[in-house]
Amino acid sequence: xxxxxxxxxxxxxxxxxxxxxxxxxxxxxxxxxxxxxxxxxxxxxxxxxxxxxxxxxxxxxxxxxxxxxxxxxxxxxxxxxxxxxxxxxxxxxxxxxxxxxxxxxxxxxxxxxxxxxxxxxxxxxxxxxxxxxxxxxxxxxxxxxxxxxxxxxxxxxxxxxxxxxxxxxxxxxxxxxxxxxxxxxxxxxxxxxxxxxxxxxxxxxxxxxxxxxxxxxxxxxxxxxxxxxxxxxxxxxxxxxxxxxxxxxxxxxxxxxxxxxxxxxxxxxxxxxxxxxxxxxxxxxxxxxxxxxxxxxxxxxxxxxxxxxxxxxxxxxxxxxxxxxxxxxxxxxxxxxxxxxxxxxxxxxxxxxxxxxxxxxxxxxxxxxxxxxxxxxxxxxxxxxxxxxxxxxxxxxxxxxxxxxxxxxxxxxxxxxxxxxxxxxxxxxxxxxxxxxxxxxxxxxxxxxxxxxxxxxxxxxxxxxxxxxxxxxxxxxxxxxxxxxxxxxxxxxxxxxxxxxxxxxxxxxxxxxxxxxxxxxxxxxxxxxxxxxxxxxxxxxxxxxxxxxxxxxxxxxxxxxxxxxxxxxxxxxxxxxxxxxxxxxxxxxx
Numbered sequence: 001x002x003x004x005x006x007x008x009x010x011x012x013x014x015x016x017x018x019x020x021x022x023x024x025x026x027x028x029x030x031x032x033x034x035x036x037x038x039x040x041x042x043x044x045x046x047x048x049x050x051x052x053x054x055x056x057x058x059x060x061x062x063x064x065x066x067x068x069x070x071x072x073x074x075x076x077x078x079x080x081x082x083x084x085x086x087x088x089x090x091x092x093x094x095x096x097x098x099x100x101x102x103x104x105x106x107x108x109x110x111x112x113x114x115x116x117x118x119x120x121x122x123x124x125x126x127x128x129x130x131x132x133x134x135x136x137x138x139x140x141x142x143x144x145x146x147x148x149x150x151x152x153x154x155x156x157x158x159x160x161x162x163x164x165x166x167x168x169x170x171x172x173x174x175x176x177x178x179x180x181x182x183x184x185x186x187x188x189x190x191x192x193x194x195x196x197x198x199x200x201x202x203x204x205x206x207x208x209x210x211x212x213x214x215x216x217x218x219x220x221x222x223x224x225x226x227x228x229x230x231x232x233x234x235x236x237x238x239x240x241x242x243x244x245x246x247x248x249x250x251x252x253x254x255x256x257x258x259x260x261x262x263x264x265x266x267x268x269x270x271x272x273x274x275x276x277x278x279x280x281x282x283x284x285x286x287x288x289x290x291x292x293x294x295x296x297x298x299x300x301x302x303x304x305x306x307x308x309x310x311x312x313x314x315x316x317x318x319x320x321x322x323x324x325x326x327x328x329x330x331x332x333x334x335x336x337x338x339x340x341x342x343x344x345x346x347x348x349x350x351x352x353x354x355x356x357x358x359x360x361x362x363x364x365x366x367x368x369x370x371x372x373x374x375x376x377x378x379x380x381x382x383x384x385x386x387x388x389x390x391x392x393x394x395x396x397x398x399x400x401x402x403x404x405x406x407x408x409x410x411x412x413x414x415x416x417x418x419x420x421x422x423x424x425x426x427x428x429x430x431x432x433x434x435x436x437x438x439x440x441x442x443x444x445x446x447x448x449x450x451x452x453x454x455x456x457x458x459x460x461x462x463x464x465x466x467x468x469x470x471x472x473x474x475x476x477x478x479x480x481x482x483x484x485x486x487x488x489x490x491x492x493x494x495x496x497x498x499x500x501x502x503x504x505x506x507x508x509x510x511x512x513x514x515x516x517x518x519x520x521x522x523x524x525x526x527x528x529x530x531x532x533x534x535x536x537x538x539x540x541x542x543x544x545x546x547x548x549x550x551x552x553x554x555x556x557x558x559x560x561x562x563x564x565x566x567x568x569x570x571x572x573x574x575x576x577x578x579x580x581x582x583x584x585x586x587x588x589x590x
Contacts, residue, residue: 006257009248012293013286013400014382016060024060025247026240031061034231038205041229042171045216046207048233053285054207055147057233066143075133076143079103080384082355082392083154096152096163104129108136112192124176126166134200141201150212164222170202235282241272245292258300264309274316294323320403327380331371339367344408347395358391413529421536424510431506435499442492500550505575507544511537511582531590538586544579
C-alpha cells in the first residue's frame with residue numbers, strides 16, 4: 001500500500017487537522033464553550049496538560065466552527081514559533097517576529113499605504129501587514145492562533161520583547177507613533193483617513209502547556225490583558241472517551257484505509273481504564289489515540305480483524321512499545337539501527353522533543369526523504385510547514401518519549417553486554433597467550449636439558465672405550481640423566497595441567513559473575529535481558545567443561561607436599577562443585 005494515500009480513522013500521536021473535523025469526537029462541549037469565549041474576547045489563552053488535545057481542539061474543533069459560522073467573512077492564521085539550532089546569522093533572521101510577519105504578509109496591498117512603510121525598518125511592520133489584511137475585507141475578524149506558544153520562550157529576551165511589542169501595537173494603538181507623519185496624513189483623502197483610524201478586529205488565541213503557563217507573565221508589560229481570559233482544557237471524561245473510541249471506527253466513509261470495525265464492551269472498558277492517570281483518574285486524549293491508531297493499523301489493517309475483543313487486543317501494556325517498534329519495522333532492516341539512534345538521541349534531548357528542518361535531517365543524518373515520509377505517515381514523526389515554507393519534523397507527541405527512551409535503555413544495555421563479552425574475550429586471549437608462552441618456556445627448558453644430556457651421553461660413550469670404570473660411571477650418569485628427563489617431562493605436563501586448571505577456575509568464576517548480573521536484572525523485572533545474561537554464562541560453562549577434560553579430575557598436578565595436595569584437592573572439588581551448581585541453576589533459569 002502506498003503510505004502517501006493512507007487515511008486512518010485515528011491520528012495517533014498527531015494532532016487532529018482541520019480536514020479531520022468529522023473524526024474529532026468527544027469534545028463538543030469544549031468546542032462550543034471555547035468558541036463562544038474567543039468570539040467575544042480579543043485575547044484568549046488556552047492551556048492544559050500535554051496530551052489533552054489543545055492543538056486538536058483548535059484545528060479540528062474551533063477553526064471548522066468559525067468557518068461554518070462566519071463563512072468567507074473570516075481570516076485566520078495558525079502560527080508555530082519553531083526555534084531550531086541555528087548559526088548566528090540564522091538566529092538574527094529567524095526571530096519570532098519574522099515568523100509572524102511571514103505568516104501574515106500579503107501581496108494584495110494598498111498602494112497609498114506604501115508611503116507608511118520604510119522597507120529598511122522592521123519596527124511596526126506587523127501593524128502594517130494587519131492593515132493590509134484588513135483592507136481586503138474590513139468587516140472580517142482576523143484570528144491569530146499561536147499553537148504550542150511555549151516555543152516563544154526558547155528565544156532570547158530581546159527577540160521575545162520585540163515580538164510582544166508588535167502584538168501590543170496592533171491591539172492598543174490605532175496608528176503607531178512612528179507612522180504619524182504629518183506630510184503623509186495630510187496627503188490622504190477622507191476615506192483613506194477613515195480606514196487608517198479604523199482599528200482591525202484582531203483576535204489572539206495562545207495555546208500553551210499548563211506547566212509553562214507562568215511564562216506568559218513575561219509578556220504582560222506589552223500585553224497587560226493577556227491572562228484575563230483563560231480556558232483550561234481538561235482531560236476527557238469517561239463518556240467522551242467512549243465516544244472517541246467507538247464512533248470513528250463505525251464511520252462508513254469510503255475514503256478510509258480500513259473497513260468499519262467495532263470493539264467489545266470489555267475492550268472499551270479496558271482501554272479507558274488503561275489510559276486513566278492512576279493519581280487523578282484523568283484521560284489523556286493523545287494516549288487514547290495512540291492505542292486506537294495501533295488497533296486500527298496493526299489489528300484491523302495488518303491482521304484483518306473487524307471485531308476487537310480481549311483475545312485480539314492482547315497485552316495493552318505493551319502497545320506503546322510495540323507501536324514504536326512496528327513503525328521501525330516498516331523501514332529497511334539495514335537502516336533501522338541508524339534511524340532509531342537518531343530518534344532516541346537527536347529528536348529527544350533532555351527529555352524534550354527537538355524539531356529539525358527536513359533538509360537538515362536529510363543532509364546531516366543521511367535519512368532519505370522516503371523514510372521520513374513513512375515515519376510521518378505512521379505518526380511517529382510529525383511534519384509541519386513553518387511561515388518560511390520550510391518543513392519541520394519532530395516526535396509526534398510527548399507521550400512517545402517514554403517508550404522511545406525505554407527502548408534506548410534496552411539498546412544501551414545490550415551494547416554494554418556486548419562490550420563486556422568483548423572485554424572477557426580479550427582477557428581470554430591474553431590468558432591463552434600467557435599459557436602458550438609458559439608452555440614454550442617449559443619446552444625450551446626440556447629441550448635444553450635433553451640436548452645437554454644427549455651430549456653428555458655421547459661424551460661418556462666415547463670415553464668408555466678408554467676407561468671401563470669411567471664407562472660404568474658414565475652409564476650410571478646417563479641413566480640418572482634419563483630419569484631427570486622424565487621428571488622434566490612430568491614437570492612440563494604438571495605445569496600445563498596447572499595452567500589449564502587455573503583457566504578452568506577463571507571461566508567458572510566469570511560465568512558465576514555474569515549469572516549474578518542476570519539475577520539482578522531478573523529481580524528488577526527485566527526477565528528478557530536476564531535471560532541474555534544466563535545464556536552468555538551457560539556458553540562460558542560449556543567452554544570450561546572442555547578445558548576441564550584436559551587434566552585429571554582428581555588432581556590437576558602432583559606435588560611432594562601433603563599440605564599442598566590437600567589445598568589442591570580442595571580447590572578442585574570447590575571449583576567443580578561451583579561448576580555443577582551453576583550448570584543446574586542456569587538450566588532452571590533458561
